[in-house]
Amino acid sequence: MLTHRYIQAVLSRDLTDDVNHADNAAEITAAEMKERAARADEHRERAEQLSFRFVDLDRRFGI
Secondary structure, eight states, X not given: OHHHHHHHHHHHHHHHHHHHHHHTSSOXXXXXXXXXXXXXXXXXXXXXXXXXXXXXXXXXXXX
C-alpha cells in the first residue's frame, strides 16, 4: 500500500503546484477558471486510473 500512497502524494503535489502557480497571477479570468477546472478534472481522472491500476496489480501480484 505504500506504493499507492506514493502515487497519491505525487499526483497531489502536481495539482497543488499547478494551483499555486495559477494563484500567483494578478487576475483570474473566466477562461482561466474554466481551464483550471478542466486540469483538475484531468488530474482527478489520472489519479483514479493510477489507483485502479495499482489495486489491480496488488491483487494480481501482491505488491
